[in-house]
Amino acid sequence: MPVESAADRASFFSTSEFAELALFTPAGGSGSVCTIIYDRGQGQNRMAVGEASASGAERSAWINADEVEAVVRGARLVVPVDEDGDALPGAETLEVIGEPKLDDTGFMWAADLVLVD
Numbered sequence: 001m002p003v004e005s006a007a008d009r010a011s012f013f014s015t016s017e018f019a020e021l022a023l024f025t026p027a028g029g030s031g032s033v034c035t036i037i038y039d040r041g042q043g044q045n046r047m048a049v050g051e052a053s054a055s056g057a058e059r060s061a062w063i064n065a066d067e068v069e070a071v072v073r074g075a076r077l078v079v080p081v082d083e084d085g086d087a088l089p090g091a092e093t094l095e096v097i098g099e100p101k102l103d104d105t106g107f108m109w110a111a112d113l114v115l116v117d
Contacts, residue, residue: 009107013037013064023085024063027074033085034067036077037108057112059094064108071100071109076116 004012013019013035020038025031039060061079063071075096080088094113101110 004105004107009066013108019064020080021083022061022063023078023081023087024068024071025076025078026070027072027076031078031085032067033081033083035064036079037062038079057097058115059092059113061094061111061113062108063100063111065102065106068109071096071111073097073099075111077113 011017015021015035018037019035021033022036022038023031024034024036041057041059061077063077073096077094077096078085078087078091079094080091082088093116095116096111097114098112100112102108103110
């Protein structure tokens with residue numbers, strides 16, 4: 001049984017608290033506005049050894065599962081957007097990598113992201 005109440009979850013994904021609006025587009029689907037908690041990170045998972053390099057997740061997000069039924073590899077997010085899904089100044093386009101995971105309560109998706117050029 002989850003410890004959080006519906007009110008607790010609603011405040012967590014409040015845009016006046018921690019969350020911001022994003023445009024979520026599943027691979028091959030159409031976009032919809034949702035709320036996310038966005039960790040812009042520092043690109044800390046990059047590695048270069050001589051001429052070889054590797055890159056992992058540059059950013060991460062927790063996506064409100066009440067608004068997005070399923071998150072899979074290849075989905076895209078544009079952050080931040082307005083209520084209509086239009087990109088705001090400084091918006092970033094990101095792609096979901098790896099396997100997103102739904103938390104034990106079914107409340108939010110955890111997704112690793114990379115910037116899309």
